Amino acid sequence: MSVTTPAGAATAAPAGPAQQGPWSRVSAVLWRRPWARATLLLTPPLAWFVLIYIASLAVLLITAFWTTNPFTTNIERTWTLSNFTNILGTPAYRQIIVRTVAMAAGVTVVDAIVAIPFAYYMARIARPRTRIFLFVCVLLPLWASYLAKVFAWLLIFTHDGVLNWALGKTGIGPLNLIYTNTAVFIVFCYIWLPYMIIPVYAALERIPASQIEASQDLGGRTLRTVRSVILPLALPGIVAGSIFTFSLTLGDYITPILIGGGNVVLIGNVIESNIGIANNLPLAAAMATVPIAIMACYLLAARALGAFREI
Numbered sequence: 001m002s003v004t005t006p007a008g009a010a011t012a013a014p015a016g017p018a019q020q021g022p023w024s025r026v027s028a029v030l031w032r033r034p035w036a037r038a039t040l041l042l043t044p045p046l047a048w049f050v051l052i053y054i055a056s057l058a059v060l061l062i063t064a065f066w067t068t069n070p071f072t073t074n075i076e077r078t079w080t081l082s083n084f085t086n087i088l089g090t091p092a093y094r095q096i097i098v099r100t101v102a103m104a105a106g107v108t109v110v111d112a113i114v115a116i117p118f119a120y121y122m123a124r125i126a127r128p129r130t131r132i133f134l135f136v137c138v139l140l141p142l143w144a145s146y147l148a149k150v151f152a153w154l155l156i157f158t159h160d161g162v163l164n165w166a167l168g169k170t171g172i173g174p175l176n177l178i179y180t181n182t183a184v185f186i187v188f189c190y191i192w193l194p195y196m197i198i199p200v201y202a203a204l205e206r207i208p209a210s211q212i213e214a215s216q217d218l219g220g221r222t223l224r225t226v227r228s229v230i231l232p233l234a235l236p237g238i239v240a241g242s243i244f245t246f247s248l249t250l251g252d253y254i255t256p257i258l259i260g261g262g263n264v265v266l267i268g269n270v271i272e273s274n275i276g277i278a279n280n281l282p283l284a285a286a287m288a289t290v291p292i293a294i295m296a297c298y299l300l301a302a303r304a305l306g307a308f309r310e311i
Contacts, residue, residue, distance in 0.1 A: 068279070154258055200238055203235075207229075247291070253266065
């Protein structure tokens, strides 16, 4: 169709609106409905989370109430509390639980003591280039294999290893650290330290410099500023790091096997032995609920202390 202008020239009429494709219509619908965008975005990861994580925890909890036939080693799907009464009523199991919790708590405290000044220097004092270098030093161990790091410490602690060789050169004498609780504790502190430094650094970096300056202007000494300003504001990062160090220590069984040599038995070793050697899956599942219950109590206590208010 053409239109004749007053000058007599013929021009084409403007075309109508382009026909929208299916994707354009879907995009228009999602643009008008924000809840639909959120639903479409979150449904796949939430479905995967529910299917893999929540469902596996449910199966674990259900299996903990079953028993194993002592003759056929087959799982008998009869509901009972015998596994939990066995764990809580056996002194050896109670001792293992106490030892594991004490080890995890000690590792968390030591890592926090080391991480707080280190992270503070990175966040508030170090120059940009120095901060980048320190970041690389913190993250570099995470790029290495877990087994490689554990075997490296095994070579350090062994009787003719690097540690005893260096001590022999200084005349101090050899130390028998291999296959002891002390060796396992040191390795745990080293392995999980980056998981404490990074959250604490993130929390310290967010502290406004004006609040630290205000504390100093009001006459607050260094220790008072640290106790009343820095630590309360950095508490969410400390708690986040402690969740990593505490929970990872509770469930680890490789380091006690390699560094402890079978002399150090933690909750993870009991679970591993009941799955592989004893073939007692219900007892292993019941023991696996112990770290979950401990972490649930820890998170509730941290919430009651107000550690999550600033998150």
